[in-house]
Amino acid sequence: MSIKQEIMSVVKQTFQEHTSITNNSKLLVAVSGGKDSLVLLDVLLALGYDVQGLFVDEGISPYRDISLQDARGYCTQKKISLHEISFKEEFGFTMDDAVKTGLYHPCTICGTLRRYLLNKYSRQYTALLTGHHLDDEAQTVLINLFRAHTTLFSRSGPSTKSNKWFTQKIKPLYFVPEQDIIAYAKEYNITVNTTKCPNSGISYRSNLRKELDSYSLSTPEFKKQLLNNYMVLRNNITAPSQPFDTCQRCGQASNGTLCMACTLVERINNHLTQTSSCKASKE
Numbered sequence: 001m002s003i004k005q006e007i008m009s010v011v012k013q014t015f016q017e018h019t020s021i022t023n024n025s026k027l028l029v030a031v032s033g034g035k036d037s038l039v040l041l042d043v044l045l046a047l048g049y050d051v052q053g054l055f056v057d058e059g060i061s062p063y064r065d066i067s068l069q070d071a072r073g074y075c076t077q078k079k080i081s082l083h084e085i086s087f088k089e090e091f092g093f094t095m096d097d098a099v100k101t102g103l104y105h106p107c108t109i110c111g112t113l114r115r116y117l118l119n120k121y122s123r124q125y126t127a128l129l130t131g132h133h134l135d136d137e138a139q140t141v142l143i144n145l146f147r148a149h150t151t152l153f154s155r156s157g158p159s160t161k162s163n164k165w166f167t168q169k170i171k172p173l174y175f176v177p178e179q180d181i182i183a184y185a186k187e188y189n190i191t192v193n194t195t196k197c198p199n200s201g202i203s204y205r206s207n208l209r210k211e212l213d214s215y216s217l218s219t220p221e222f223k224k225q226l227l228n229n230y231m232v233l234r235n236n237i238t239a240p241s242q243p244f245d246t247c248q249r250c251g252q253a254s255n256g257t258l259c260m261a262c263t264l265v266e267r268i269n270n271h272l273t274q275t276s277s278c279k280a281s282k283e
């Protein structure tokens, strides 16, 4: 079996066992321009699904500029609609600006605001699909366990359910190892952006990734076993119910008066305004 057939078969099985996706479903893929989301698009097209792409430009220079070119190139070549949105247009600042404030860990800002936009712009689709693969998800299981994120731990997995607030999220590559995605990208000439996000080296996840990769050298099946065991556990635990209010600013789901995204945006914009007025008064 070729690498393409192998991944297509795993994705098909993931859809069958964990979702109710059909060939008539309207799917939106979160395209980062990296190998994972482009291979995912390629596999979905080969399986005959109706897909469109959504690219969130966080404003991380030059990393995102390169991946935007890759995403545009691929989607143009395959005639896929690619919708583009940006932090700058949505929130008034880029990630590069936000990082300079030092108010939050870069990945907290980036992850929170990116998830917020992906949900906001996917509401009219059957599901939002992401390129998370087996290696990412093995890390996620351990992070949620080590940090005792009870809700996230019980709600991870290959798919979520849609509800009043959230679009269904699906990870079709959940059971596909990263090395297979790399092999696929090479074989089918999918451009792989080798530039790293400048903020990636300082995350908890990147440290854990190194440890997991090193352990997997002596125990190659470890990540797969971890996910399979997690799926057994997950089926036997009840996710804590999480009631949501409406964010008074944006109308999206919130745990308080303001949602996490609006809270971050307000603090960052206030900080940036203060800093620029301080600079102006010194000049």
Ligand code: SF4
Residues within 6 Å of the ligand: 106, 107, 110, 111, 197, 198, 199, 200, 203
């Ligand atoms: Fe965003 Fe952090 Fe990923 Fe960089 S490493 S793209 S800042 S989540």
